[in-house]
Amino acid sequence: MTQGVDVAGVYVRDQDEALEFYVEKVGFRVHTDVKNGDYRWLTVQHPDQPSFQLGLFVPGPPVHDAATAQTLKAVVAKGAMPPLVLVVDDCRAAYDQMRERGVEFTQEPVARYGSVDAGFRDPSGNGWKLIQERR
């Protein structure tokens, strides 16, 4: 595929913390990590999904003024950003593994609607659903 969504990003409070979380605890890998002055373009991706990158961006200069950055950080910390969905083959196995690694789960795996889903947050407050693929 040559056309389609390539990068979508989430705001995080700290890129080092987010990198450690998404790589060490969720199992993503770094795609791009480039600094330009104070700005850092950081994306990670799922190992099975090379066509998509998740950007991990910190609100702040040069993109945002201080008040806007503060607002964005507050919105993320309140868990008010849009939902994110991670699809897995086995929700309970992924839950066990991620919890072992210290991921903060907000919902234990629940079987419903022919699937199993759980919920977790990244350290910044972004909320993920962990959903087992229906077969």
Add this chain to the structure above:
Amino acid sequence: MSGGPASQDPELLRRLLRAKDRMDAASHEDWPVGRLARVSGVSEAHFARSFNQAFGVPPHRYLLTRRIERATALLRDTDRSITEIAFETGWRSLGTFGRTFRDVTGQSPSAVRARARASAQGLDRVPACIVSAAHRPHLTMAVSEKRRRVGSAK
């Protein structure tokens, strides 16, 4: 800046979110302010005010909306009796459940069950948690206040 949406420390907000998450995960449990304050690592005196400022609703009222939301889902998705659902969602008496449910949603549990069954179409394409949140009741005033207003309008 005082009281504005962006005036609270993000670190505090993240910890308040943890208390909200814990209520979400176990809304059937009792959540006295002291327990919530401990989850957030703030004093009891500060917790309710900080939570209200962050999420626009006092913690107890938030808990009620989650219980009603969960009861509504169980009414829609299961054949469990209304009594069973009342106790499963954290009420100690069926009377309190029915009264609060009507005060919040404007309908009785049995009417909500009948209506939900008649209108549930295509929601299996949306993640369940999101369907649930979309059905969360709005509770912009205290239940006691809502009762007063409905009562005086009759």
